[in-house]
Amino acid sequence: MLPTQPYMVNMGPQHPSTHGVLRLRLVLDGETVLDAEPVLGYLHSSKEKLQEEHTYLQTIPITDRMDYLSAMNNNLGCALAIEKLAGIQVPERATYIRVIMSELQRIASHCFAQGTLLQDMGAWGTPLMYFLYEREQILDIFEMVCGARLTYNYIRPGGVSQDLPPEFFPLVRKFLAEFPAQLDDYERYLKDNEILRARTVGIGVFPRELAINASATGPTLRASGVPWDIRKADPYCCYDRLEFEVPVGQRGDCYDRFMMRLYEMRESLSIIHQALELLPPGEWKAPVPLVIRPQPGDAYAHIESPRGELGYYLVSDGGASPWRFHVRAPCFINLTALRDLLVGHKVADVVVIVGSIDIVMGEVDR
Amino acid sequence: MYGLGVAKGMLVVLKRLLRRPVTRQYPEEPAPLAPRFRGYDFAWVEERCTGCATCAKACPHGCIEIVTHPSEDGRYSIDVFDVDTGLCMVCGLCVEACPYDALYMGRGFELAQYQRGDLVAHKEDIANRALLSAYYRTPFQEQVGTRENIQGFYQPIKGLEKAPAAKPQG
Ligand code: SF4
Ligand code: SF4
Numbered sequence: 272m273l274p275t276q277p278y279m280v281n282m283g284p285q286h287p288s289t290h291g292v293l294r295l296r297l298v299l300d301g302e303t304v305l306d307a308e309p310v311l312g313y314l315h316s317s318k319e320k321l322q323e324e325h326t327y328l329q330t331i332p333i334t335d336r337m338d339y340l341s342a343m344n345n346n347l348g349c350a351l352a353i354e355k356l357a358g359i360q361v362p363e364r365a366t367y368i369r370v371i372m373s374e375l376q377r378i379a380s381h382c383f384a385q386g387t388l389l390q391d392m393g394a395w396g397t398p399l400m401y402f403l404y405e406r407e408q409i410l411d412i413f414e415m416v417c418g419a420r421l422t423y424n425y426i427r428p429g430g431v432s433q434d435l436p437p438e439f440f441p442l443v444r445k446f447l448a449e450f451p452a453q454l455d456d457y458e459r460y461l462k463d464n465e466i467l468r469a470r471t472v473g474i475g476v477f478p479r480e481l482a483i484n485a486s487a488t489g490p491t492l493r494a495s496g497v498p499w500d501i502r503k504a505d506p507y508c509c510y511d512r513l514e515f516e517v518p519v520g521q522r523g524d525c526y527d528r529f530m531m532r533l534y535e536m537r538e539s540l541s542i543i544h545q546a547l548e549l550l551p552p553g554e555w556k557a558p559v560p561l562v563i564r565p566q567p568g569d570a571y572a573h574i575e576s577p578r579g580e581l582g583y584y585l586v587s588d589g590g591a592s593p594w595r596f597h598v599r600a601p602c603f604i605n606l607t608a609l610r611d612l613l614v615g616h617k618v619a620d621v622v623v624i625v626g627s628i629d630i631v632m633g634e635v636d637r
Numbered sequence: 638m639y640g641l642g643v644a645k646g647m648l649v650v651l652k653r654l655l656r657r658p659v660t661r662q663y664p665e666e667p668a669p670l671a672p673r674f675r676g677y678d679f680a681w682v683e684e685r686c687t688g689c690a691t692c693a694k695a696c697p698h699g700c701i702e703i704v705t706h707p708s709e710d711g712r713y714s715i716d717v718f719d720v721d722t723g724l725c726m727v728c729g730l731c732v733e734a735c736p737y738d739a740l741y742m743g744r745g746f747e748l749a750q751y752q753r754g755d756l757v758a759h760k761e762d763i764a765n766r767a768l769l770s771a772y773y774r775t776p777f778q779e780q781v782g783t784r785e786n787i788q789g790f791y792q793p794i795k796g797l798e799k800a801p802a803a804k805p806q807g
Contacts, residue, residue: 329697332728397650407659411671418675418742424728432733433673460649463642561695561734 277305280618284313288391288622291632293606295621297613304621307613309606314636322596327353327428327563330596335422337598338634340383343376343413344576346426351507351572352583353428357565362554365430366508370546371443372416372425373508373574374539378450379409380577381532381539388529388626389461392470398461405453408446415439428563430556443547447540454536462530471525475612475624478523485608488601489579490531491628495523501575513545525627532629562591569595578602578629598637602630670744675729677722678743681763685739688713695734700724720763722748723756 277300284292292313298306318337322330330353334345347369354361386402410420416439417425417432425432461467477487482495492499500517502510518534520527565587573582579601586595605628612624661668670676688705704717732742750756 325697329695329730332697332726332730335728336726401653404656404659414674415671416673418671418673418729419727422726422728424730432729436673456649456652460646464646465639465642468642561691 332424341380356570382406384629391626429559494520494527528627603635676744678745680741692731718760
């Protein structure tokens with residue numbers, strides 16, 4: 272046996288598997304990780320500060336750019352916080368449209384997360400393309416509704432920017448009819464796959480207590496067995512009138528986090544079904560002035576984004592722009608426990624663990 | 638049995654082989670755009686624009702530059718109306734903010750240029766777009782009946798050519 276000594280390796284920031292520009296400083300002994308430290312800030316674009324110069328309406332398109340894979344949810348969180356701050360009532364129809372949009376976005380975002388995770392594991396291309404196929408249909412629906420495919424700027428303080436067009440309903444119904452069969456296929460394709468199981472079962476176990484202590488949220492927390500979902504715990508929009516389950520995992524390993532997203536997509540489908548049934552006619556936007564000047568005060572609104580609890584904390588000093596604009600980014604907080612997940616695993620598992628937390632660096636660094 | 642899961646998965650792959658692809662060979666075969674698509678090539682109706690600069694104030698990035706001077710008939714005549722499409726993030730807030738429906742978004746997105754300065758759309762460029770390509774509407778306009786016109790992708794928007802021409806007589 273040759274004598275060895277630990278050495279340090281930089282993984283990223285330009286590593287294809289780090290989902291953007293995450294840099295991991297790994298201390299390795301052979302292939303085993305002894306220590307890991309995420310180094311953040313390579314995508315820092317000072318969006319929170321930028322928002323302090325914008326009027327409340329102008330903050331919405333900037334939130335699109337934070338978590339660009341679930342921009343609809345970011346719009347929603349920001350709009351809810353502004354409404355809370357300024358005391359704006361939202362018409363009933365708008366709340367249902369918001370729920371439909373945010374659940375479609377959740378499916379699209381989970382599709383992308385699953386695809387890239389499988390890509391990271393070495394299933395090169397094929398599963399990613401399958402999931403992108405589904406995401407593509409949702410993006411087409413979004414393009415029809417709001418005119419953009421990635422940065423929607425759709426959900427506004429007081430409602431949504433435009434009503435749903437009549438062509439929307441047949442397209443969504445078609446998607447709802449076809450997608451469950453596809454999901455069955457993907458489950459058959461991946462659930463029992465020996466290679467997938469070998470790469471994920473027992474890897475990156477996030478113990479329940481640690482997950483709670485690290486204030487992890489979203490599928491990452493629920494995979495560890497904690498049934499915590501903001502949609503149930505503090506219902507916003509019309510989630511209290513809809514019936515859905517919160518899937519919960521047992522072991523908290525990468526496999527559970529992976530399966531959690533597959534199950535959540537099914538629940539999202541059922542939510543969209545119910546919301547379409549209940550969608551009332553009427554106004555889709557309350558009359559809100561172009562420049563909102565809320566009373567001095569603060570407001571916090573949080574939603575369940577595909578990655579966890581996305582919170583917006585706004586402080587107003589009575590002016591036209593927020594005095595402080597803070598975002599509780601779920602990816603950022605889920606990343607804080609990364610060291611505990613990585614230590615003891617092999618370098619190849621680092622990629623899988625980072626992928627299974629489903630980070631978007633635009634939101635981590637904002 | 639080891640390998641059964643992979644075999645089951647491969648059946649799905651075989652099934653997928655026959656599925657119609659959604660990919661397109663882009664430059665040869667462009668994707669159809671939705672009627673509400675927001676693109677960069679702004680269209681602007683000079684006759685309707687009062688030079689109020691509401692659009693410039695609504696823009697989060699300050700892409701729009703407007704310079705006016707009062708003309709004899711009491712209106713403002715517009716000397717400069719520049720939209721810096723290099724800065725623009727296609728949010729559509731300017732179009733929604735315009736109280737006189739003078740500004741529209743187009744459906745162009747292939748606006749690559751060799752010089753950064755060429756990305757700035759000047760008054761002449763956007764006024765000459767003849768509204769052929771602009772589809773993004775404010776919700777109000779969609780409601781009051783321009784919808785039919787929006788649905789036909791490549792038709793000029795009816796009614797807008799007939800906009801009252803209130804030009805200052807020099
Ligand atoms: S689309 Fe948005 S960024 Fe572009 S000019 Fe209009 S307001 Fe400014
Ligand atoms: S385009 Fe509209 S908002 Fe802008 S200056 Fe002209 S009238 Fe005012």
